[in-house]
Amino acid sequence: MKPFRAINLSSSSDQNEEEMDVRKGPWIVEEDNLLVNYIAVHGEGHWNSVARYAGLKRTGKSCRLRWLNYLRPNVRRGDITLQEQLLILELHSRWGNRWSKIAQYLPGRTDNEIKNYWRTRVQKQAKQLKCEVNSKEFRDAMRFVWMPRLMERIQAASRSSTAQPDVYDPNKSLQIPGSGIPMNPGFENSGASSISLDTQFSDPSDCYNVPGNYYSDSACNGFGSYPGQLGLVENEGSLGGGESLESVWNEENILFLQQQLS
DNA sequence: AAGACCTACAACCGCACAATA
DNA sequence: CTATTGTGCGGTTGTAGGTCT
Secondary structure, X not given: OOOOOOOOOOOOOOOOHHHHOOOOOOOOHHHHHHHHHHHHHHOOOOHHHHHHHOOOOOOHHHHHXXXXXXXXXXXXXXXXXXXXXXXXXXXXHHHOOOHHHHHOOOOOXXXXXXXXXXXXXXXXHHHHOOOOOOOHHHHHHHHHHHHHHHHHHHHHHHHHHHOOOOOOOOOOOOEOOOOOOEOOOOOOOHHHHOOOHHHHOOOHHHHHHOOOXXXXXXXXXXXXXXXXXXXXXXXXXXXXXXXXXHHOOOHHHHHHHHHHHO
């Protein structure tokens, strides 16, 4: 984590005494310890009380955020995996910026982290393609290039680890490998044609432990049969962290898409 | 070597909504 | 019914560290 410079913004002379005591900015280890210890004894919730009685000069909101995004057990840190990337793209296509809802399907990831991922990585790609992130053009690009490519790489990695032969079966249903979540064939009119995840998974964490399936896209027509045509960069296909989207959105793909979009 | 620029992400802010007094 | 308080969510900002020139 990148530490912020320690600051205390509460120095205005016309603030009342209580407001002047409120700390802002980066949390220090001592504060983290106070918060963790308090929650260990009293449990989560009642954040204003936590702030008041744990000896923290923080707002309840600040305590809640620090706990949920950083201190809570089982918070996953580090790079977003390929499967997680695919899941985010798919779920965002259905729900838009419903970060907390999307986060429910990525155990250990916080809405804040997913939101940051979207803003820093996905929006950057939209910018490179010179289109709006919420435009149909960019969503098509995601659906017909990015997501299939992620699928390929996930499958390539799983093949290399299990040594199973690849069977590309167009009749198989669309699913995100390792998640059990079906791909949404009606990308641009997600409301009408999508399958409700709410009814599929009573517990979001269930969706992470369903055997994978193969991706196919017989409905792909907006950009023809892209993935095979694009000369996409072949690479290691690791399932772990450290994968960059730039290897999917290489210069050639971006140029090609820009031509299609213009 | 140093300054400018870029990236990633923790943290804050404002708003909406629900529960309670 | 209204006001207050607590909580959660999405948008935005600020900063450290990395990269580029």
